[in-house]
Amino acid sequence: MMKKLVLLIMIMCFALHGKATNYADYVNPLIGTQSTYEFSSGNTYPATALPWGMNFWTPQTGKMGDGWQYMYTATKIRGFKQTHQPSPWINDYGQFSIMPVVGEPVFNENKRASLVLT
């Protein structure tokens, strides 16, 4: 009985240990995104990139040229933007935005903006 118990515990240990840790689960990229020009709770945007990556991607709710390029409280999304922005106060450079649409392609960022469904 004791041997079986030890064996069971060992198998459980191996099973748990063998499970790959997904470090991305430890990251919440939305921290600090509920910010406005008037009131900062971080002034961040949900950037994704490889460690030390040169190019970052973010969903874009603000207009091109607006440092507040993603706001948690926004209701419309305009595209997915390749960005190099360090802070909304410094703004972006070398950026471009793409947006999937159905039917005819729409390039105007106001016309293609779509409601965010939550």
Add this chain to the structure above:
Amino acid sequence: MGRKDIADTFYARSQNYRNVYNPATSFMQPKDDKGNFIKDFHAEEYTPHICESNAWHYFWSVQHDVDGLVSLVGGKERFREKLDSMFTYHPTDDHELPIFSTGMIGQYAHGNEPSHHVAYLYNKVNQPWKTQQYVSQIMDELYLNTPAGLCGNEDCGQMSAWYVFSAMGFYPVNPVSVSMK
């Protein structure tokens, strides 16, 4: 490199903070073009003389010579009093703070960077438990895992870096030295 002349020049420059210290108020103060301290000085006020901060925040910006700053104010006891005041002298209800002065604990503004090392200065004057108390309070109350979770601008990673260092139990008070506190 053996260039003692260059070393001397920069060492002398590193002591310039003493020139703007006013022993009468024990703050760093702005001077006029004659070299006199500008009158009507209030340490808690935000003026164009001190960029995006007040005299409380920038008093501690002598990271490279904390021992020198301690003796400048008259020793460890006086320095401890100033630290205690920093964390307990709250802005009055009608004092309108600028948008960058957030995450306040007394005059300490965690939402702005200039005073980020101040809680760690208690270690220098033999009161490490106060460092631990304030660092723990800041981590618990001013960082949340929510979209509104930070108390001020992330500012190129400094807010996160402060948390990561503090959660691991050390902090580079003087970033150009090789020591951690």
